[in-house]
Amino acid sequence: MRYVIIGSGAVGGSIGGRLHESGRSVVLVARGAHFEALRGNGLRLTVPSGTLTLDVPVVAGPEDVALREDDVLVLAVKTQDSDAALQAWAARPVAGGGTAGERLALVCAQNGVENERRALRLFREVYGMCVVLPGTHLEPGSVVAPCGPYTGALVVGRYGAGPDGTVRRIADDLEKSCFLAPVVADVMRWKYGKLLGNLANAVEALCGSVSDDGAARDLVARATAEGAAVLGAAGIAYASGAEITGLRSGTVEPRPVPGEHTHGSSWQSLARGAGSIETDYLNGEIVLLGRSHGVPTPVNAALQQAARESVRLGRAPGALTAEDLERRIAGAVAS
Template identity: 60%
Template sequence: MRYVIIGAGAVGGSVGGRLAEAGQDVVLVARGAHHAALREHGLRLTTPDGTRVHRLPVVDGPEALELRPDDVLLLCVKTQDSTAALDAWSARPVAGGGTAGELLPLVCAQNGVESERLALRRFRHVYAMCVWLPATYVEPGVVSAGGAPYTGMLHLGRYPSGTDATATAIAAGLEKGRLLAPVVPDAMRWKYAKLLANLANAIEAVTGVIGEETWELVRRATAEGATVLDAAGIAYVGPEEQAEKRGDHITFDPASGVERGHGSSWQSLSRGTGTIEADYLNGEIALLGRLHGVATPVNDTLRRTANTFARERRAAGSMSVAELTALIDAATTDR
């Protein structure tokens, strides 16, 4: 089994590096300066047990790789980039006949819950993965992952539901690389729980703060999200079950030498990419709210504000918590 990591950034690079350390067959897919650095210097991955440089095959797109029947495609791009990636990879031929979309398993290792639906239009064999993996894209070619004793927990299952031998085989490969990968029949229930947690991403991205100062905003965004999921009849894992399953498997030790990085949305703003995943996090709650008659002023405001920051390339963390709170309060009052 060969793992093709489509989007070898913070999460993809961490997964790819850990798989490589375990002797698994890995190909990294990256673009621009990151691609150039990976080709020239290798992937430099720092974890609590040290820094390693992995000299792995790296390509900048599907045209540069001959796909094999034993390939597993791990989609690790942000959801706003999913459609382009899925279109590019699904029609690629596989050695021996057929296309990737017809034959190969595709795992959506991403935040949000939309990519699986996008993928299922193009791939027959789609798997959902709930990614709990604290990681940071430091600079081109360099990634850090601070979780210990395991680097991440990746609940995995077929989409829309169920398990099979392929999911079990993928998980077995992942678990050789310090990555817990429980195979579950309800992976989307885990992903909706992660969606609720990710509603805070926009708060951190625009204010630069996650802590006591923003707890009330996080509470309001999460409570609104839970109300919407309940109204839509969508199941999600509760805090108690999450705590029970995770236990102490993934903790952050400041003494490890790995700095705690900001979240994925903050990283998008800090790199000036011009895009952010808020449409598929806070925007998912706004969409479901409109479909089911629930007002979502908090998440509407967070989505709009984060998108404005990305579009105008405003600096991550350049809005005060008070300013963001005022915007949300005004939107709530206007309802």
């Protein structure tokens, strides 16, 4: 198998780098300054044991790689970029005939629960991946993955059907590349559980921190409670926080990396000035389901709106306070 990593940021760079390090065939897909840095200097993957410089092949887009029948496409872009990536790759020809959408496996290594459904419109074989992989990508060519003894826990499963030989081979390669990779029949249950945990991402991005701010922690708790109520009303099963904690306990543990601090993906999007943020598919997913099932979600709605506003105005992480957000929530409820 060869792994084509579409989106080589914190998640894609960590997965691709570790697979390459273990001897698997990998192609990274990146753009702009990140592509130039990877092409010129290789991938700098910093892990607790030090910084690896990995000469991983890199391309700028689908037109630059000749697809093979043994390729696995790993989609690691943010959800707001999924549609463009899926359209760009699905119609690409594969050696021996057919297109990527017809012949190749696609793994959604992404937060949220929307990607697999979108992918299945264009790809026959779609696999979900619940990504528990703290990492940071703030500088071109550089990714920090500060956990050990495993770099991450990647729960994988076929979308809409039971496990097959392909997902087991993918999991085996990941297990040999410093990841935990349990294969499950209900991967979306794990992804909905991770979704609840990701509701905190917007609070961290907007307020700058959660751990040392009691008011911010309260917002996270309320956003999570709304999420659980919505999933309950919708009849959607999800892995508990205890299950996700148990998965990584003693295996995917934060370890100090000198000079590095890990932040969530939404915080990183604001810090990089990426021009978009995935909050619409995290907190926004809860808002959508709440509206569909008659469950109020004022906290998640306020976080979604504030995140969109922060992108539009070019705010840095931490530009708002929990008190600012509380006033927005109160105003929305009053109206």
